[in-house]
Amino acid sequence: MCRFLAYSGVPVFLEDFVASPCHSLIHQSLHAEEAKTGTNGDGFGVGWYGERPEPGQYREVRPAWSDENLLSIARQVRSHLFFAHVRAATGTATTRANCHPFSHGRYLFMHNGQIGGYGTIRRRLEALIPDTLYGVRAGTTDSEALFLLTLAHLAEGMAPGQALAAAIADALSLMEQAGIREPLRCAAALADGDSIHAIRWSSDAKPPSLYVCERPDSVVVASEPVDAARECWQALPCNTLVTVHGVGVTFSPFEIALKQAA
DSSP: OOEEEEEEEEEEETHHHHTSSTTOHHHHHHHOSSSSSSOOOSOEEEEEOOSSSSOEEEEESSOGGGOHHHHHHHHHOEEEEEEEEEOOOSSSOOOGGGSSOEEETTEEEEEEEEETTHHHHHHHHHHTSOHHHHTTOOSOOHHHHHHHHHHHHHHTTOOHHHHHHHHHHHHHHHHHHTTOOSOEEEEEEEEOSSEEEEEEEESSSOOOOOEEEEETTEEEEESSOOSSOTTTEEEOOSSEEEEEETTEEEEEEOOOOOOOOO
């Protein structure tokens, strides 16, 4: 499983969360505590919002702990909203195109989890991506497919939480049709430059870990606490959507409505 964090608040340097804390994301790339494996060395990525509507981005296939460029960028880039992700591949290639976060237009997306039996339903899942977005697909992961399906549902007029739920429902319906018994587990975050929408959901009782830390000047959503101030970090309940706008936070149930087979 991967590890990620999303930040919203007063502008800070990326290194304040990616590199400097005792359990920073770079530290988690070698010593994750709440994942299936302690090492997340199959690439990494950061995405941040600055002066332009669309985010900046840096992704690489090297492990986060050995990339000096990541340290340099994190030390120099300051942002009010950014994503960072370290990857542990689950069956797809270690390529730059498969590293998170994914971006399109003003949106960023990152994911930790797995669609059960993805190889069985991948072709049918990709067929649900509209032609207007399919050309954007650069990699092979289930995460990117969920992102593009979410964008498609946003284009239909859905709210972000609804669009995320609809994308997961697309996958669940195909899994059910294929008789797949493996679970779909998902911690994910979507941003548009103003707000973050993060979910913790699973079709079984074992969702990926996800925490929220609220401070007066910032909010962080992360797979694991990044510092020693553990009283700040609250585990997000399973099947929950958290929306962060500036430093305002709202929590709501995250429910999936399975689609009826045609």
